[in-house]
Amino acid sequence: MARFEPAALPELLPVFYRRLFPHGAYGRWLGYGGVVKNYFQLREFSFTLRDDVYVRFQSFGSPQELERELHRTNPYKIDIGAVYSHRPNQHNTVHLGAFQPQEKELVFDIDMTDYDDVRTCCSSADICSKCWTLMTIAVRIIDRALVEDLGLKHRLWVYSGRRGVHCWVCDDAVRKWSPALRAATVEYLSLVKGGAETVKKVTLSEPIHPFIRRSVSVVEKYFESYALVGQDILGSPESWAKVLALVPEDIREALQAEFPKKRDSVHRWELLRGRMERTRKQAAAGKGAPCFADWEVMLQFCFPRLDINVSKGVGHLLKSPFSVHPKTGRISVPLDLQKLDQFDPFSVPTISSLCHELDAAGAAEEQEDGAGMEPEPEPKRRARGYKRTSLAPYVRLFELFVEDMERARRGELLRRSDLQGDF
Ligand SMILES: [Zn+2]
Structure with missing residues (x-):
């Protein structure tokens, strides 16, 4: 695979925007069916150009105009x-205070650096x-809650290109929140509260909210292989001290005495969990108070940490899907939740690997053309370049997401016209 060198970006980006970026589906996504007039025109885009030149408040009359601008400026990064209330590129001409953010997708930004206390x-x-x-668990927990608890439908999960994931919730009603x-x-x-100085960041008490119960059962699927085997969180006295600090004192002392006799993290966890389950059984029978320290440990070590400011601010910018990460060269590709457990951030294509694949496909085709095949007209071949690269499955996922929204929108229009027909 072609290694990514940031110095090569000026050469690679024009190829990326001409032949690989999925302009069509991208414009359909942000146009939202043209239901609201000028919706696309009122959207802010920000570009990071060469030498970290950052330009905010870009806006475009149409997706085609955006595409032309991308061809012209070849940004290192795109933020949405x-x-x-007014076209962002004309915000200076608007009366002070009148220019206001009005709608945006509900976004989540989950970054691995926020887990440094537990990795x-x-x-x-x-x-x-x-x-x-940890990212897999985060997506599973948040996505389940978005769908089952909040009734939201159109979620696009995207790999950030480096060390995290983003979620774009695009339902019509949500964009107005x-x-x-x-x-x-x-x-x-x-659920995880408090900064570096807080030892116990999750405290549970009865009644346990269904959201917590369901989140624990998501964590349970990954906990043994991730935390007990992978991170070995009960592997040594130093590491289990961090876990036992979250357990009530009376149980802590007993465990501290027992842990050295157990073979490994898995067996030590079995012991800890057994103790907690016993308190819950006894409490159910009317004896003593239940203890949830096992759940609290699982959540403190695995529950997603969300950046509240990114989600709260309507005007907050977030890196666009299919933008290049300027440090790693990786593309911000959509995640397939059906295959989330197999997702490997290190196998996500980089701009260099994609350009390399394009070259290889082009060379192979030229040979075929030489053998008497009728070549496709040039512009068509250029626009669908991604189809001959490993970006294709990710573009397909994105198209499916956009098509799903379009289908829902058509259904809604039909429903409304039916309702009108009834009156
Ligand atoms: Zn790691």
Whole structure:
């Protein structure tokens, strides 16, 4: 695979925007069916250009105009902002205070750096296949809650290109949500509280909310292989001290005495969990108080950490799907939730690997053409370049997401016209 060198971006980006970026589906997504007039025109885009030149408040008359601008400026990174009261590129001409963000997708930004207190394999910007499981768990927990608890439908999950994931919730009603409603949603989805100085960040008491119960059962699926085997959180006295600090004192002492006799993290966890389950059984029979320290440990070590400011602010910018990550060269590709457990961030195509694949496909085709095949007209071949690269399945996922929204929109229109017919 062609190694990515940031220095090659000026050469690679024009190829990327001409032949690989899925302009068609992208424009259909952000146009939202043209139901609201000028919706696309009022959307803020921000570009990061060469030498970290950052331009905010870009806006375009149509997806085609955006495409032309991308061809012209070849941004290193694209961010998407809100839909404003006035065209963002004319915000200077509007009366002060009148220019306001009005709508945006509800977005979530989950970043591996926020898990540094519970990862032992890597820290800060580094990730590996072991800790990536934390992102898998985060997507599973948040997505389940969005669908089952909040009744939301159109979610696009995207790999950020480096060490995290983003979610774009695109339902019509949600895009109109106020900052207060967005903050309340993040609050509902947050269980891990407190900063570096807080030892115990999850405290549960009865009655246990169904959201917590369901989140625990998601974590349970991954906990043994991720936390007990992968991170080995009960592997040594130093590491189990961190876990036992979250357990009530009377049980802690007993476990501390027993842990050295057990073979490994898995067996030590069995012991700890057994103790907690016993308190719950006894409590159910009317003896003593139930203890949920096993659940609290599982949640503190695995529950998603959300960046509230990104989700709350309607005007907040977030890196666009299919933007390049300027440091890793990886494309922000949609995640297939059906195959989430198999997703490997290190196998996501980079801009260099894709351009390399294009070259290879082109060379193979030229040989075929030479053998008497009728070549496709040039512009058509260019526009669908991604189809001959490993970007194709990701573009297909994105198209399916957009098509799903379009189908829902048509259904809604039909329903409304039926209703009108009844009156
Ligand atoms: Zn790691």
